[in-house]
Amino acid sequence: MRLTVAQAVVTFLANQWTERDGVEQRAVAGCFGIFGHGNVAGVGQALLQAQRTGSVELPYHLARNEQAMVHAAVGYARMKNRLSALACTASIGPGSTNMLTGAALATVNRIPVLLLPSDVFATRVAAPVLQELEDPRGYDVSVNDAFRPLSRFFDRVWRPEQLASALLGAMRVLTDPVETGAVTVCLPQDVQAEAYDFPDALFARRVWHVARPVPEPAAIDRAASVIRSARRPLIIAGGGVVYSEASAELDAFARATGIPVADTQAGKGALSWDHPNSVGGVGSTGTPVANRLAREADVIIGIGTRYSDFTTASRTAFAAPDVRFVNINVAGFDAAKQSAVSVVADARAGLTALRAALPASYKSDMSYVDAVAAWQREVDHAYHLGHGPLPAQSEVIGAVNDACGERDVVVQAAGSMPGDLQLLWRARDPKQYHVEYGYSCMGFEIAGALGIKLADPSREVFALVGDGSYLMMAQEIVTAVADGVKLVIVLVQNHGFASIGALSESLGSQRFGTSYRYRGADGDYDGDRLPVDLAANAESLGAHVIRCRGIAELTEGLKQAREAERLTVVHIETDPLSPVPSSESWWDVPVAEVSTLDTTRSARTAYDAAKRGQRQYL
Ligand SMILES: Cc1ncc(C[n+]2csc(CCOP(=O)(O)OP(=O)(O)O)c2C)c(N)n1
Numbered sequence: 045m046r047l048t049v050a051q052a053v054v055t056f057l058a059n060q061w062t063e064r065d066g067v068e069q070r071a072v073a074g075c076f077g078i079f080g081h082g083n084v085a086g087v088g089q090a091l092l093q094a095q096r097t098g099s100v101e102l103p104y105h106l107a108r109n110e111q112a113m114v115h116a117a118v119g120y121a122r123m124k125n126r127l128s129a130l131a132c133t134a135s136i137g138p139g140s141t142n143m144l145t146g147a148a149l150a151t152v153n154r155i156p157v158l159l160l161p162s163d164v165f166a167t168r169v170a171a172p173v174l175q176e177l178e179d180p181r182g183y184d185v186s187v188n189d190a191f192r193p194l195s196r197f198f199d200r201v202w203r204p205e206q207l208a209s210a211l212l213g214a215m216r217v218l219t220d221p222v223e224t225g226a227v228t229v230c231l232p233q234d235v236q237a238e239a240y241d242f243p244d245a246l247f248a249r250r251v252w253h254v255a256r257p258v259p260e261p262a263a264i265d266r267a268a269s270v271i272r273s274a275r276r277p278l279i280i281a282g283g284g285v286v287y288s289e290a291s292a293e294l295d296a297f298a299r300a301t302g303i304p305v306a307d308t309q310a311g312k313g314a315l316s317w318d319h320p321n322s323v324g325g326v327g328s329t330g331t332p333v334a335n336r337l338a339r340e341a342d343v344i345i346g347i348g349t350r351y352s353d354f355t356t357a358s359r360t361a362f363a364a365p366d367v368r369f370v371n372i373n374v375a376g377f378d379a380a381k382q383s384a385v386s387v388v389a390d391a392r393a394g395l396t397a398l399r400a401a402l403p404a405s406y407k408s409d410m411s412y413v414d415a416v417a418a419w420q421r422e423v424d425h426a427y428h429l430g431h432g433p434l435p436a437q438s439e440v441i442g443a444v445n446d447a448c449g450e451r452d453v454v455v456q457a458a459g460s461m462p463g464d465l466q467l468l469w470r471a472r473d474p475k476q477y478h479v480e481y482g483y484s485c486m487g488f489e490i491a492g493a494l495g496i497k498l499a500d501p502s503r504e505v506f507a508l509v510g511d512g513s514y515l516m517m518a519q520e521i522v523t524a525v526a527d528g529v530k531l532v533i534v535l536v537q538n539h540g541f542a543s544i545g546a547l548s549e550s551l552g553s554q555r556f557g558t559s560y561r562y563r564g565a566d567g568d569y570d571g572d573r574l575p576v577d578l579a580a581n582a583e584s585l586g587a588h589v590i591r592c593r594g595i596a597e598l599t600e601g602l603k604q605a606r607e608a609e610r611l612t613v614v615h616i617e618t619d620p621l622s623p624v625p626s627s628e629s630w631w632d633v634p635v636a637e638v639s640t641l642d643t644t645r646s647a648r649t650a651y652d653a654a655k656r657g658q659r660q661y662l
């Protein structure tokens with residue numbers, strides 16, 4: 045088939061499918077893009093031709109910012125449990141480098157996205173092209189080389205003959221649950237438009253089987269023998285449980301053994317909050333119940349978790365001197381963490397095998413159930429605090445939780461809300477809780493929500509957005525409005541960084557530089573509130589806006605927003621200093637070792653004390 049390279053890319057992608065458990069879906073279901081001279085006549089022309097002629101199906105979505113379109117693609121793929129992804133095409137130079145943050149976010153979270161940055165002329169005859177970085181040491185370097193460390197696969201198609209191997213390599217990594225993340229194929233702008241006789245076989249329908257690797261029997265025996273000897277085991281359910289769709293197996297395992305199940309940010313919802321074994325989040329922003337169990341546990345069973353510092357409370361969460369770890373993970377890299385007995389396997393396959401290897405008589409003591417019930421009364425209290433004059437954030441979370449149907453999705457990424465949500469949110473469905481906390485990227489929320497809604501239009505999607513996050517990246521409201529994508533955006537205005545403000549104060553840094561106010565006489569930002577109206581801003585972008593004062597109005601506003609046909613922003617002002625229950629945990633953020641400030645010196649003393657609880661788990 046004689047096609048341009050860009051036409052070949054589009055035709056190829058439209059014919060790629062994934063299959064797991066006998067279910068097939070499009071591997072790359074569409075393409076976000078922003079055109080410039082680097083891709084307008086290459087990938088842009090190919091997408092146009094596909095749309096006009098109906099030759100192949102690869103729907104195009106016009107985004108407003110390249111970083112945001114990668115976030116949207118991440119939201120989409122995570123919602124699809126990594127079985128379907130989106131491509132992103134960007135022009136050369138800034139269009140492409142705008143995607144770097146998105147690439148890092150995808151790779152950190154192990155979520156597949158296909159990035160197609162445009163690149164400088166392969167022929168060089170027109171060099172330096174507008175926006176080209178010239179490196180006198182080597183003419184084959186471009187800004188796109190910055191994607192290399194951020195991508196799980198990186199290639200640049202200097203010649204049409206290279207395209208087949210580049211695309212097949214890209215698909216292999218995109219669809220591999222171990223290796224997946226950002227996959228980058230750079231397309232020089234002249235090569236995109238160049239024609240070549242491609243073999244028909246390249247465009248045949250191709251199905252990529254997504255594996256469920258089964259555990260080695262000997263590894264299961266080793267794991268079972270450690271668990272049999274455990275007196276106080278604790279399961280940590282990570283994102284791998286959700287991506288593997290292993291909730292039923294985890295439920296069966298937990299019920300059969302009685303072992304409590306704590307969750308991570310990516311794993312929340314794997315079991316419903318009111319499951320008898322569920323003890324809530326673990327680690328720095330976990331529940332005090334889970335953290336007490338973690339402190340005393342002699343065996344930690346980590347399933348599909350990468351043990352971030354929030355999960356391990358910077359390696360202080362597990363305090364028993366003889367604590368041991370058993371990890372089920374599809375990636376050997378993660379399975380081996382904390383010197384664990386490693387079971388390299390799909391979460392579902394691993395749980396099934398492990399349950400079969402434990403005697404039916406094995407039963408862990410379930411005395412934690414009363415503590416969970418007491419904790420849930422505290423959550424109720426936090427949901428209905430009656431804080432004033434401005435409401436507390438925990439009340440906003442309670443109102444959104446109440447407004448959400450069982451299948452509705454809550455989206456968040458950065459600020460004080462991820463911690464409060466991990467502590468307080470009652471998730472009822474494995475796909476209800478979508479907090480991007482691998483990269484915790486301010487600005488993910490609205491763009492991510494757009495991708496989530498595209499992935500599953502049957503669910504209502506509530507993006508909770510802080511004012512800081514909103515100011516970083518609100519422009520995808522316009523994309524959602526243009527595409528008729530209905531979102532509910534809950535805009536939580538507290539005039540600055542409640543999160544980093546509280547962190548700063550706890551570390552002796554006096555909330556320096558964390559509030560959005562006029563600069564005062566002494567040089568700090570402690571003057572009057574700024575005349576900023578984010579509700580009006582959202583309105584100007586085409587959103588329907590409901591302004592709420594207090595929780596009663598919020599409850600009504602959320603109800604209206606849920607029922608509305610079009611994108612609705614619910615705006616509420618909250619108290620940045622409102623209280624939240626303690627996680628009884630810690631997070632390692634180093635404090636200045638020497639200082640002339642009293643606040644810093646006393647924070648350092650506390651830091652040194654906490655540091656002594658840190659373990660290596662060798
Ligand atoms: C892109 C990016 N820049 C900086 C940070 C560091 N950071 C984490 S939370 C935060 C403030 C968030 O403010 P806001 O969205 O208003 O939420 P709040 O803390 O008020 O809840 C900052 C600056 C980040 N996570 N992401």
Ligand SMILES: [Mg+2]
Pocket residue numbers: 459510511512536537538539540541542
């Ligand atoms: Mg804020």
